[in-house]
Amino acid sequence: QVQLVESGGGVVQPGGSLRLSCAASGFTFSSYGMHWVRQAPGKGLEWVAFIRSDGSNKYYAGSVEGRFTISRDISKNTLYLQMDSLRAEDTAVYYCSKSDDDFWSGYTPIFDYWGQGTLVTVSS
Amino acid sequence: QSVLTQPPSASGTPGQRVTISCSGSSSNIGSNTVNWYQQFPGTAPKLLIYSNNQRPSGVPDRFSGSKSGTSASLAISGLQSEDEADYYCAAWDDSLNVVVFGGGTKLTVL
Numbered sequence: 001q002v003q004l005v006e007s008g009g010g011v012v013q014p015g016g017s018l019r020l021s022c023a024a025s026g027f028t029f030s031s032y033g034m035h036w037v038r039q040a041p042g043k044g045l046e047w048v049a050f051i052r053s054d055g056s057n058k059y060y061a062g063s064v065e066g067r068f069t070i071s072r073d074i075s076k077n078t079l080y081l082q083m084d085s086l087r088a089e090d091t092a093v094y095y096c097s098k099s100d101d102d103f104w105s106g107y108t109p110i111f112d113y114w115g116q117g118t119l120v121t122v123s124s
Numbered sequence: 125q126s127v128l129t130q131p132p133s134a135s136g137t138p139g140q141r142v143t144i145s146c147s148g149s150s151s152n153i154g155s156n157t158v159n160w161y162q163q164f165p166g167t168a169p170k171l172l173i174y175s176n177n178q179r180p181s182g183v184p185d186r187f188s189g190s191k192s193g194t195s196a197s198l199a200i201s202g203l204q205s206e207d208e209a210d211y212y213c214a215a216w217d218d219s220l221n222v223v224v225f226g227g228g229t230k231l232t233v234l
Contacts, residue, residue: 044227045161045212045225047225107216108157108159108214110171112174114170116167117168
């Protein structure tokens, strides 16, 4: 069965960096696009970033563009989110999610599987 | 302020039918499909409805989705205590070029 396991969360000071990982199993990782979605404490869901199956194209929410970098290692079946210049408003649980296919734009992506999430707290 | 508007709360008694609305615009719901997610406290969201009205395998047929114009709805019939959760709608937005979520609706079973 599909499993997504995030790691790497923690407490970091404003301006600091953190790298999240998401280990994937139970499906052909190289065939599907992958997302990061976050949820601030007590708030709703916010899409963060998407990467296509082969890593050729990456897309970001405006709130993280230029500060976050999504990547993937097909040989390790692992998705990453490098987060730099962190701000207090980046505090959230970060979920990795599998897309039902590999498309982006002009279509509502289906987040068909989700990891358990990892908490990132940005505070001095 | 979410692009898609959902009521913050909804409630019903066991066995009742409840609906949760999701209001958008011509650039999102009006021109793209809607998905719904269910989230229990402290857990990850789960896909509940996709492509407006399709249920993934394993989702009870008590859950149904519909879309009309720039609004979508999630209906839960035969309400059960275990349906108490947060529900989110999502759709692609052609103007923003991103997928947007509703603010979420907390469903309480009285």
